[in-house]
Amino acid sequence: MLRTTTTRLLGKPGILRCYSTHSVPFDEKPFPFSRFEPCCPDAEAKQAKNGYIPCKSHPFPNVLGRKIDMTDPMTRPAGVRHLVGCIGADAMEWTRAKVEAIPGIMQSLITTENQWxxxxxxxxPSDKSVLATVAERPTTSHRPDVMLFPEFKLFQGVSSTNGIIDSGSPLxxxxxxxxxxxxxxxxxxxxxxDIKALGPLIVDEFNRVIKEKGxxxxxxVWGTSHFGGHKFAGNLIIHQRGLGGHIYGNVRQCHVAAIVDRHVLHGKVIQEIWRGQVTPPSI
Structure with a gap:
């Protein structure tokens, strides 16, 4: 599964502000690609049963492309908050498909919540309203950091005892x-x-485009752990002040430049590949 987290930090911190899907600022201009569509289709390649076609300009593993779902609805229930454990690319959790299966910040968050x-x-009811993931963002100490969205807050060096987050901590x-x-x-x-700035093929392409645009x-841009919807890979979460956090699916490298231009620079949500709101806007 390809997954990315990217964010642009602008504006001032504030309170939660929720909106319905009818008021999401969708881009009125049609997205130039359909779901998982390549920018340069390989005419010599045979189309897979699911509709996947390789791209000449952006190589993608065929074994993954043939597993992508390009027809089922991608939208999911709207969320309220996103907790991100920053563990660094060398953390053991980053080597596991289920990060909660081994000791670490994700397991501590789940265990502490269950105890409470x-x-x-x-x-x-908190089901589906709070999303928790880990990211390869480097830690500031030997202990993990935790970011909270949509407030764009960071708590450094989370301490725990026997897998339980210390009850006396601000976190x-x-x-x-x-x-x-x-x-x-x-x-x-x-x-x-306050967070000053905030997610393998798609991450590299985002980094390239971000650098190109200065x-x-x-x-x-950081890689993140799974957050549901493997069949809709590549998945993407963008957190942005005033716009909230939004999930996209069926993203290919071909789409990155348009996503940066429309969502990151112009604050418009792309409905064609939108999976839903993970956090509401903060003002």
Whole structure:
């Protein structure tokens, strides 16, 4: 599965602001590609049963291309928050398909939440509303960092004991508030820092386009763990102030330049490959 996380950080931090799918700022100009369509189709290659056609300009493993679903609906329930554990590219979690299966920040988040849920009843069902992933973004210390969206906040060096996040930490305080009700505002903590900038084939292409457009100081691109929908690879999450977090699917290298131009630079959501809202806008 190809997965990427990319974000552009602009504007000021603030409160959650939700909107329905009817008010998402979709780009009125049609996207130049259909789902998983190549920019330069290889006329000599036979089309796969699922409709996959290789691209002359952007090589893609045929064994993966033949598994992609290009017809089923990609949209998913809207989310409220996204927790991202920054573990670095050398972390053991990054070598596993299920990062929660081995000790690490993802397992700690899940275990700590389950422990809290045994003794508390949340005000709002949290199923599907809070997405948790890990990213290859380097850590600032020997312990993982955690980013929270849509607030664009970073907590450095998350501490845990026996796989449980320390209850006295500012992160635990914020997590309790989220578990109680995902729409709660984060409790003020001086330890929270504003994120100054924020995801193998698609990541490289995003980095190339970002550099080409001179956006290196405004955008970071990192690979992330799975967040559902392997059959819709490549998957992409973009977090942007004032626009919220959005998931795209069936993304190929061919699409990257247009995505950067329309979504990152002009703040327009591309409906043709949109999978849904993962976090609402913050203002």
């Amino acid at each position: 849920l045994k003794d508390h009843r949340p005000q709002v 635990y305080s914020a997590l309790k508030s989220i578990w109680q009700n995902p729409y709660n505002s984060l409790p003020p903590q001086k330890e929270w820092q 956006l290196q100081d405004k955008v970071e």
